[in-house]
Amino acid sequence: xxxxxxxxxxxxxxxxxxxxxxxxxxxxxxxxxxxxxxxxxxxxxxxxxxxxxxxxxxxxxxxxxxxxxxxxxxxxxxxxxxxxxxxxxxxxxxxxxxxxxxxxxxxxxxxxxxxxxxxxxxxxxxxxxxxxxxxxxxxxxxxxxxxxxxxxxxxxxxxxxxxxxxxxxxxxxxxxxxxxxxxxxxxxxxxxxxxxxxxxxxxxxxxxxxxxxxxxxxxxxxxxxxxxxxxxxxxxxxxxxxxxxxxxxxxxxxxxxxxxxxxxxxxxxxxxxxxxxxxxxxxxxxxxxxxxxxxxxxxxxxx
Amino acid sequence: xxxxxxxxxxxxxxxxxxxxxxxxxxxxxxxxxxxxxxxxxxxxxxxxxxxxxxxxxxxxxxxxxxxxxxxxxxxxxxxxxxxxxxxxxxxxxxxxxxxxxxxxxxxxxxxxxxxxxxxxxxxxxxxxxxxxxxxxxxxxxxxxxxxxxxxxxxxxxxxxxxxxxxxxxxxxxxxxxxxxxxxxxxxxxxxxxxxxxxxxxxxxxxxxxxxxxxxxxxxxxxxxxxxxxxxxxxxxxxxxxxxxxxxxxxxxxxxx
Numbered sequence: 088x089x090x091x092x093x094x095x096x097x098x099x100x101x102x103x104x105x106x107x108x109x110x111x112x113x114x115x116x117x118x119x120x121x122x123x124x125x126x127x128x129x130x131x132x133x134x135x136x137x138x139x140x141x142x143x144x145x146x147x148x149x150x151x152x153x154x155x156x157x158x159x160x161x162x163x164x165x166x167x168x169x170x171x172x173x174x175x176x177x178x179x180x181x182x183x184x185x186x187x188x189x190x191x192x193x194x195x196x197x198x199x200x201x202x203x204x205x206x207x208x209x210x211x212x213x214x215x216x217x218x219x220x221x222x223x224x225x226x227x228x229x230x231x232x233x234x235x236x237x238x239x240x241x242x243x244x245x246x247x248x249x250x251x252x253x254x255x256x257x258x259x260x261x262x263x264x265x266x267x268x269x270x271x272x273x274x275x276x277x278x279x280x281x282x283x284x285x286x287x288x289x290x291x292x293x294x295x296x297x298x299x300x301x302x303x304x305x306x307x308x309x310x311x312x313x314x315x316x317x318x319x320x321x322x323x324x325x326x327x328x329x330x331x332x333x334x335x336x337x338x339x340x341x342x343x344x345x346x347x348x349x350x351x352x353x354x355x356x357x358x359x360x361x362x363x364x365x366x367x368x369x370x371x372x373x374x375x376x377x378x379x380x381x382x383x384x385x386x387x388x389x390x
Numbered sequence: 391x392x393x394x395x396x397x398x399x400x401x402x403x404x405x406x407x408x409x410x411x412x413x414x415x416x417x418x419x420x421x422x423x424x425x426x427x428x429x430x431x432x433x434x435x436x437x438x439x440x441x442x443x444x445x446x447x448x449x450x451x452x453x454x455x456x457x458x459x460x461x462x463x464x465x466x467x468x469x470x471x472x473x474x475x476x477x478x479x480x481x482x483x484x485x486x487x488x489x490x491x492x493x494x495x496x497x498x499x500x501x502x503x504x505x506x507x508x509x510x511x512x513x514x515x516x517x518x519x520x521x522x523x524x525x526x527x528x529x530x531x532x533x534x535x536x537x538x539x540x541x542x543x544x545x546x547x548x549x550x551x552x553x554x555x556x557x558x559x560x561x562x563x564x565x566x567x568x569x570x571x572x573x574x575x576x577x578x579x580x581x582x583x584x585x586x587x588x589x590x591x592x593x594x595x596x597x598x599x600x601x602x603x604x605x606x607x608x609x610x611x612x613x614x615x616x617x618x619x620x621x622x623x624x625x626x627x628x629x630x631x632x633x634x635x636x637x638x639x640x641x642x643x644x645x646x
Binding site for chain 1: 404
């Protein structure tokens with residue numbers, strides 16, 4: 088698998104204030120990378136720099152091995168993007184927007200495919216000035232994807248979308264990624280982002296503070312199990328007798344297990360030995376939201 | 391570049407205002423020609439007067455073209471579409487040039503429509519003799535000379551409107567300035583020439599060069615501007631270029 092996007096020690100200042108400090112990461116072909124961070128962390132600045140929209144102070148960007156800068160755009164031929172908010176001409180219909188930006192090769196097929204995939208058929212021939220926020224957002228996404236790019240940059244793509252549209256978008260991203268398209272997506276809706284992202288980049292104050300795969304992120308935070316027994320009092324007694332550490336949450340028992348621990352096995356053995364019936368066992372890995380919030384909390388603690 | 395030009399045309403062609411403006415312009419031309427036929431004795435409606443200004447549609451050509459060029463850059467910022475234009479494989483210079491080329495083509499096309507309608511109305515309604523000679527020039531030659539001067543003045547006004555809309559980030563100021571420029575040419579030229587008579591150096595101000603169209607068709611204007619025809623033509627082109635370059639420099643520096 089080869090690298091489609093390389094961001095190498097990227098520095099950027101605005102009016103003497105440095106907003107990006109040696110930002111370093113890469114995105115592999117067919118991977119979906121999630122870029123998360125608090126407001127003002129520098130997410131949109133990174134995306135604009137990747138798209139050659141703003142000059143950079145130091146470092147470099149390459150797409151498929153070709154450099155990108157404000158004066159070097161050839162590598163952007165196979166890139167689609169939606170940055171900040173969708174740009175819409177009110178005097179054009181949705182279809183006319185797509186015709187305007189779609190490449191001539193297989194234009195009709197590509198437009199039909201993306202219109203169907205995003206469920207835009209009912210209003211695609213209506214003037215865009217009559218569109219709701221969600222409709223405009225879908226049109227912006229459609230414009231980014233219509234030419235079947237090799238790399239897609241999406242800044243808060245779920246803004247204004249209803250749950251069905253969010254699911255449709257998720258399916259499109261996964262299908263395109265399976266076909267080899269790479270994505271760099273920023274979103275504040277972390278629960279949705281973690282459903283599509285393969286890798287995650289956590290950005291804070293212009294620094295990448297975490298760069299890992301979603302799998303590693305889940306593993307590093309450990310795993311919790313929630314056991315709901317038939318009789319909570321009997322279960323507590325059994326676990327105490329077996330020296331298993333646990334906490335209570337409602338009618339359930341919560342076990343926290345690190346990689347080397349066997350707390351679950353010990354707990355289940357103790358419960359079965361004491362004849363305690365078990366209604367359910369749920370496994371929960373540490374999620375992106377928890378990691379992100381932990382980072383923000385740690386930051387507050389240091390301040 | 392070809393793709394960018396096609397995209398600019400596509401946007402222009404899909405604005406209702408583009409077609410409404412052309413419709414209004416042609417309607418005014420037809421109305422004036424019909425009135426000229428009904429009232430042949432009214433001086434302002436005589437074909438010798440009306441054909442040279444395209445049955446008063448010529449004035450609208452520049453107004454429509456100014457309104458278009460003033461919005462060609464500012465609308466992209468207003469609608470938030472500039473990012474989409476610039477993140478692709480094209481450069482800012484190419485995006486800017488495509489807009490300039492389409493604005494000029496639009497201006498030329500409008501004038502071509504106005505001229506074709508003028509010839510059709512002159513032949514059909516007014517029986518105008520294009521080959522008749524007045525003041526040593528055929529009517530057709532006078533029309534051609536007037537047209538050339540009008541195009542030079544128009545290009546200068548368009549580049550000025552483009553510069554102002556890009557620098558001031560609004561199309562309103564640019565449209566107003568274009569209209570003011572046209573007003574100077576049509577109405578306030580006597581004030582300008584009086585000022586030039588008093589202070590010679592004032593002849594180099596850009597408004598003087600807006601009179602290029604009048605000077606090419608009227609010998610008397612030459613003595614008022616204190617500039618020869620070649621200097622007027624070159625000066626108007628130089629101002630057009632300078633305004634265009636300022637517009638480009640401003641466009642390059644605009645943050646996205």
